[in-house]
Amino acid sequence: MSEAVVQTGIGASVKRKEDLRFITGTGRYTDDFNVAGQKYAVFLRSPYARARIEDIDVSEAANVRGVCTVLTGQQMAEDGLGDIPCGWLVKQKDGSDMVSAPHPPLAATLVNYVGEPYGLVIADTLAAARQGAEAVLTDFAELDAVVDPAEATGSEQIHEGVSDNLAFDWELGERAATEAALASAAHVTRIDLVNNRLIPNAMEPRAALGSYDPGSGEHTLYTTSQNPHLARLVLSAFVQVAPEHKLRIIAPDVGGGFGSKIFIYAEETAVIWAARRTGMTIKWTADRSEAFLADAHGRDHVTHAELGMNEAGEFVALKVSTTANLGAYLSTFGSSVPTYLYGTLLAGQYRTPNIYVEVQGVYTNTAPVDAYRGAGRPEATYVVERVVEQAARELGRDPAELRRFNMITPDQFPYDTPVALTYDTGDYQVSLDRALAMIDYDGFPARREAAAAAGKRRGLGLSCYIEACGLAPSQLAIQLGAGVGLYESGEIRVNPTGNVTVFTGSHSHGQGHETTFAQIVSDRLGIPFDDVEVVHGDTGRVEFGLGTYGSRSLAVGGSALMGAADKLIAKGTKIAAHMLEADPAAVDFTDGSFVVRDSNQALTFGEVAFAAYVPTNYPTELEPGFSEKAFYDPENFTYPAGTHIAEIEIDEATGVIELVDFVAVDDFGHIINPMIVAGQVHGGLAQGVGQALLEHGIYDEYGQLITGSYMDYCMPRADDLPDFRVDTTVTPCTHNPLGVKGCGEAGAIGSPAAIMNAVADALGEAVAMPATSEKIWRVLQNRRTA
Amino acid sequence: MQISLTVNGHDHTLDVPENTLLVDVIREHLKLTGTHVGCDTSQCGACTVHLDGRGVKSCTVLAAQVDGSNVTTIEGIGSTENLHPMQQAFRDCHALQCGFCTPGMIMSAIDLVENVGVQTNQEVREGLEGNICRCTGYHNIVQAVLQVARAGTDQTQEN
Numbered sequence: 001m002s003e004a005v006v007q008t009g010i011g012a013s014v015k016r017k018e019d020l021r022f023i024t025g026t027g028r029y030t031d032d033f034n035v036a037g038q039k040y041a042v043f044l045r046s047p048y049a050r051a052r053i054e055d056i057d058v059s060e061a062a063n064v065r066g067v068c069t070v071l072t073g074q075q076m077a078e079d080g081l082g083d084i085p086c087g088w089l090v091k092q093k094d095g096s097d098m099v100s101a102p103h104p105p106l107a108a109t110l111v112n113y114v115g116e117p118y119g120l121v122i123a124d125t126l127a128a129a130r131q132g133a134e135a136v137l138t139d140f141a142e143l144d145a146v147v148d149p150a151e152a153t154g155s156e157q158i159h160e161g162v163s164d165n166l167a168f169d170w171e172l173g174e175r176a177a178t179e180a181a182l183a184s185a186a187h188v189t190r191i192d193l194v195n196n197r198l199i200p201n202a203m204e205p206r207a208a209l210g211s212y213d214p215g216s217g218e219h220t221l222y223t224t225s226q227n228p229h230l231a232r233l234v235l236s237a238f239v240q241v242a243p244e245h246k247l248r249i250i251a252p253d254v255g256g257g258f259g260s261k262i263f264i265y266a267e268e269t270a271v272i273w274a275a276r277r278t279g280m281t282i283k284w285t286a287d288r289s290e291a292f293l294a295d296a297h298g299r300d301h302v303t304h305a306e307l308g309m310n311e312a313g314e315f316v317a318l319k320v321s322t323t324a325n326l327g328a329y330l331s332t333f334g335s336s337v338p339t340y341l342y343g344t345l346l347a348g349q350y351r352t353p354n355i356y357v358e359v360q361g362v363y364t365n366t367a368p369v370d371a372y373r374g375a376g377r378p379e380a381t382y383v384v385e386r387v388v389e390q391a392a393r394e395l396g397r398d399p400a401e402l403r404r405f406n407m408i409t410p411d412q413f414p415y416d417t418p419v420a421l422t423y424d425t426g427d428y429q430v431s432l433d434r435a436l437a438m439i440d441y442d443g444f445p446a447r448r449e450a451a452a453a454a455g456k457r458r459g460l461g462l463s464c465y466i467e468a469c470g471l472a473p474s475q476l477a478i479q480l481g482a483g484v485g486l487y488e489s490g491e492i493r494v495n496p497t498g499n500v501t502v503f504t505g506s507h508s509h510g511q512g513h514e515t516t517f518a519q520i521v522s523d524r525l526g527i528p529f530d531d532v533e534v535v536h537g538d539t540g541r542v543e544f545g546l547g548t549y550g551s552r553s554l555a556v557g558g559s560a561l562m563g564a565a566d567k568l569i570a571k572g573t574k575i576a577a578h579m580l581e582a583d584p585a586a587v588d589f590t591d592g593s594f595v596v597r598d599s600n601q602a603l604t605f606g607e608v609a610f611a612a613y614v615p616t617n618y619p620t621e622l623e624p625g626f627s628e629k630a631f632y633d634p635e636n637f638t639y640p641a642g643t644h645i646a647e648i649e650i651d652e653a654t655g656v657i658e659l660v661d662f663v664a665v666d667d668f669g670h671i672i673n674p675m676i677v678a679g680q681v682h683g684g685l686a687q688g689v690g691q692a693l694l695e696h697g698i699y700d701e702y703g704q705l706i707t708g709s710y711m712d713y714c715m716p717r718a719d720d721l722p723d724f725r726v727d728t729t730v731t732p733c734t735h736n737p738l739g740v741k742g743c744g745e746a747g748a749i750g751s752p753a754a755i756m757n758a759v760a761d762a763l764g765e766a767v768a769m770p771a772t773s774e775k776i777w778r779v780l781q782n783r784r785t786a
Numbered sequence: 787m788q789i790s791l792t793v794n795g796h797d798h799t800l801d802v803p804e805n806t807l808l809v810d811v812i813r814e815h816l817k818l819t820g821t822h823v824g825c826d827t828s829q830c831g832a833c834t835v836h837l838d839g840r841g842v843k844s845c846t847v848l849a850a851q852v853d854g855s856n857v858t859t860i861e862g863i864g865s866t867e868n869l870h871p872m873q874q875a876f877r878d879c880h881a882l883q884c885g886f887c888t889p890g891m892i893m894s895a896i897d898l899v900e901n902v903g904v905q906t907n908q909e910v911r912e913g914l915e916g917n918i919c920r921c922t923g924y925h926n927i928v929q930a931v932l933q934v935a936r937a938g939t940d941q942t943q944e945n
């Protein structure tokens with residue numbers, strides 16, 4: 001292979017293509033697009049957690065200078081727009097369908113959370129739109145709000161037809177067998193956990209720029225989406241904003257998503273509807289306060305778990321009961337996150353033979369809850385790794401050794417868990433050993449002693465996580481209630497001069513696909529990295545795609561590109577064989593050339609591409625042109641896994657907690673770009689540290705969000721975090737052509753349990769996330785005064 | 787209200803409402819969209835620019851205050867062909883992912899190196915306290931800033 005390709009091919013830490021525009025300020029995010037004459041929208045939002053809209057008086061607002069019009073949910077309903085659907089229909093214990101409350105994009109008669117939009121003001125300037133919104137007089141009749149998920153089932157009914165505020169009562173695994181195994185277990189460890197509510201906070205707030213061309217009937221929506229094709233499908237098929245072929249959705253540079261930009265939201269929907277209705281080009285950009293109120297939140301579980309062990313310490317049964325807060329409406333994937341992406345992961349890395357999980361998904365008068373980095377898997381890991389750690393302490397066993405004792409061993413793959421998944425491959429002990437060596441596990445007692453001498457309590461905590469990426473396969477998921485397939489598309493268009501344009505249905509909002517996908521294509525086709533351009537995020541340019549979530553892009557989208565490359569090579573082989581007068585079976589493709597075996601005859605990729613577009617000496621049975629596409633539908637999930645270890649110190653006097661060391665050893669299968677992978681791990685870890693130590697989305701008893709800004713919601717900042725020490729081990733995925741697994745979420749999945757186990761180790765008792773210094777000080781202070 | 791200012795070496799005279807913020811002058815009037823807005827409470831630093839050579843959050847400065855001043859934005863420190871050393875370091879160290887915080891982060895980082903003289907890991911972390919990044923976990927940003935800080939001094943010290 002030529003040296004140029006080796007330096008930029010699979011496995012090389014190639015510097016990112018996209019960086020040049022981002023570091024020079026020439027990135028193009030949705031709010032950076034402007035159209036002459038555009039108008040500005042400001043949304044009318046509910047100040048109450050639950051209320052009936054009695055009357056909306058817009059007369060004063062209409063008189064504000066610069067205000068063009070005020071539109072309301074009532075008008076949207078009159079226009080016949082449909083509800084925003086939930087994308088996954090979960091079946092309940094009794095086999096019935098979950099109960100999905102209607103979710104109109106703009107509330108017409110009832111509002112169900114603070115910040116829910118019920119109208120919008122459109123004006124010449126943003127200032128005028130704001131002034132107009134303030135002048136709208138809405139008469140609300142306030143109703144009692146249901147805020148606490150733990151009490152939701154016994155509270156007043158929020159939605160008509162949804163008794164007990166219960167969207168679903170779901171289960172997975174064998175209840176009777178699990179309960180019997182627990183009953184006869186030598187020891188049972190019981191734990192109660194709260195997985196704190198998080199607010200995603202991608203740094204770019206959501207935004208939309210919608211326009212309508214009456215001449216062609218085309219609707220164009222620039223928006224901050226992780227999956228523009230899915231947005232187009234839902235907006236046309238369900239909400240019926242516009243027919244699919246007349247709706248173009250462009251998600252240009254997107255400033256982070258972490259799940260929160262997957263979903264179909266009210267505001268983007270309303271902007272394109274209003275553009276059509278008014279004939280105006282309309283821009284909306286959320287301010288941060290709106291993002292706090294109206295982006296889908298994450299996590300928010302209350303869980304009781306019981307782990308049974310036999311005399312030897314083997315796990316014999318795990319039973320988990322969870323209440324998941326879904327918020328006021330079922331968001332796009334709101335039902336699948338606390339069920340299929342949670343319950344299925346409860347085997348963790350262990351051979352536990354009996355597992356049963358039941359989840360009650362409840363409505364509350366809070367913002368909808370949906371996927372946030374990890375989506376169900378951090379919650380599952382938190383349950384498994386906290387209960388296992390506590391079991392070790394109760395049994396007086398070394399937590400690392402108890403884990404190792406129960407781990408699935410390499411010879412046991414493929415491994416069928418009792419909760420529906422089949423792990424294809426892994427070597428969990430290797431990651432555990434590497435992490436223990438990196439943290440110097442044996443040296444911990446000395447470090448603990450040294451800390452104690454300095455007035456600090458030092459603790460160490462482990463987390464051996466597993467996750468499932470690249471949700472699959474389509475057929476099974478659709479049987480289980482998914483509303484869409486889970487494949488991805490990839491197209492490689494070779495230009496006559498031999499360079500290529502790659503179209504992927506995945507979407508990059510920080511992950512660096514323009515670089516890694518170019519590495520794959522360059523490596524496979526043996527062409528220079530700089531000759532590959534990657535296009536994504538535009539329904540007008542990319543045929544179809546399902547976007548980026550669940551760490552799927554490389555495993556699914558990358559595999560689709562491999563399929564397209566294989567088709568190109570197959571066609572190129574026939575063209576080259578014809579031109580070289582050889583048997584196609586005797587032509588090999590190596591190092592970017594089609595070579596007749598055992599000869600010095602060869603044609604470069606570029607020469608074949610040119611011949612395909614200027615077909616003189618060309619096989620009659622082949623079509624001209626050199627462009628291929630493929631859809632890839634994975635046969636299974638991929639299963640990244642690893643060990644994270646945290647060391648923390650608590651100041652005895654003040655309770656101040658410091659994360660002093662963090663080690664992550666992850667098995668992501670083969671790695672395309674190690675630099676980017678390490679960066680993904682760092683970012684995930686920071687979000688996991690945020691969940692464990694700093695972040696908490698809190699509503700008061702009236703349903704007012706009291707953590708609605710960066711003054712109250714504690715984002716991790718540079719001085720809250722240590723340098724992270726990360727490494728990888730490799731067992732290649734067995735069922736995709738790249739042998740890759742996915743790395744985007746692991747950091748956020750594994751780290752909270754490791755940190756909280758370290759806190760429990762240091763403190764001698766567990767506290768709830770986030771383990772703020774205040775909480776810890778109270779624990780220490782209570783002991784001092786007790 | 788009329789104001790005159792120099793932005794990235796170009797002189798501008800603008801007529802703006804009195805409550806206009808510097809960031810609006812930059813983004814809306816001058817269409818320099820490299821400077822971003824990430825919050826509404828002066829907490830995130832995405833809007834950081836240099837005002838007469840010092841880093842400021844441009845969402846916290848009124849246009850009226852900058853009459854006669856010299857403003858530098860991310861577009862003014864280097865180009866794709868001729869990157870500023872901090873831009874180069876961010877790319878070398880993979881100190882950005884989605885890129886949204888990046889312009890503000892780079893402008894703050896330059897301020898920290900040139901005006902504060904940060905040298906250690908801890909100094910950089912404390913210095914970047916006013917800039918939020920949700921993607922990178924800061925690890926590589928700190929490396930990038932240290933790369934430039936240490937290139938600017940003769941001594942090479944560990945963390």
Ligand code: FES
Nearest residue numbers: 824825830831845
């Ligand atoms: S936009 Fe200026 S600090 Fe956030």
Ligand code: FES
Nearest residue numbers: 883887919920921
């Ligand atoms: S790179 Fe995305 S917020 Fe910093």
